[in-house]
Amino acid sequence: MKFTNKIKTNWHDTDAHRNVRASKIVEYMQETANAQCESSGLPLEKLRDERGLAFILGALSINIYSPLHAYEEIEVRTWCKEAKSYIFNRYFEIYRGDEKIAEASSTWVLIDLNTKSMVRASSCEFMSGCFYYDDPIDPSILPPKPRLPKDATLYEVGKRKIVYSDIDYNMHMNNTHYPDMICDFLEEMTDETLSYRVASLALSYIKESHLGATLTVYRSQIREDDTVDIRTVNEDMQICLEASVRFARSDMIEIRD
Numbered sequence: 001m002k003f004t005n006k007i008k009t010n011w012h013d014t015d016a017h018r019n020v021r022a023s024k025i026v027e028y029m030q031e032t033a034n035a036q037c038e039s040s041g042l043p044l045e046k047l048r049d050e051r052g053l054a055f056i057l058g059a060l061s062i063n064i065y066s067p068l069h070a071y072e073e074i075e076v077r078t079w080c081k082e083a084k085s086y087i088f089n090r091y092f093e094i095y096r097g098d099e100k101i102a103e104a105s106s107t108w109v110l111i112d113l114n115t116k117s118m119v120r121a122s123s124c125e126f127m128s129g130c131f132y133y134d135d136p137i138d139p140s141i142l143p144p145k146p147r148l149p150k151d152a153t154l155y156e157v158g159k160r161k162i163v164y165s166d167i168d169y170n171m172h173m174n175n176t177h178y179p180d181m182i183c184d185f186l187e188e189m190t191d192e193t194l195s196y197r198v199a200s201l202a203l204s205y206i207k208e209s210h211l212g213a214t215l216t217v218y219r220s221q222i223r224e225d226d227t228v229d230i231r232t233v234n235e236d237m238q239i240c241l242e243a244s245v246r247f248a249r250s251d252m253i254e255i256r257d
Helices: 022-039 044-051 175-184
Strands: 003-008 053-064 073-081 087-096 099-112 117-119 155-161 196-205 214-219 227-233 239-249
Touching: 003 022, 022 044, 022 053, 022 073, 022 087, 022 099, 022 175, 044 053, 053 087, 175 196, 175 239
Parallel strands: none
Antiparallel strands: 003 073, 053 099, 053 196, 073 087, 087 099, 099 117, 155 214, 196 239, 214 227, 227 239
16 A cells, blocks of 8 residues: 655756756655655654654665656655564655656664664554555665775765755754755756756765764766766765766756747
8 A cells, every 4th residue: 555645846846957856856755755654643743752763764766767847746655664673664656647757765764862773663563553565666676775885986076064954853964955965066967968867866874964064075987877976974084975876868948048
């Protein structure tokens, strides 16, 4: 069984090529997950304020098969795989009519905010019946979790300070903002001759990036399959994020004066 949420895209969700940004697509998915929790009697603020618990995203893999544009009506679907240990898996699909636009798999852990320790989701009886369950997405369909060797050939492309507009109630950068941050450092995204869009994205969230922290962003050269690897490192030289982005040609609309 899958929970569904109908959304209309906005003009301000789009980029210079008039395609909805990858960050917004991730946001649609996670807002749908939040709506599902809310409708099931487990809003995130209740989980935090009454139970002292929070779901923390560990990894996200997404395919975007076709670009979305402003003012399109979409249906976002989400469901879970029953948790049997510390790992909580949630899946997503986005449809425009009968066309599947995107699908994703995400991995979460439940954290006790007081002890900073992981909690077995399967041991939380109060969450019983709060999620929709269905068959998982075949992992071979989605981009694999990035596993960059420590000595990967990367070069620095800039620094990024975490500011007010980045953070959520956990006081660290909200995970839906990372695709925008990554694309900000990829010149391919604004090269008019290439007209690229994000076709797939794999993110591995290794360490939280807190308010005031400054990240150094590194990237690889673009490979023959139009894929780029990214790593962010904090002031203590700790790896915070690793990611892989694959580009595809955009259906760019010509902009006339």
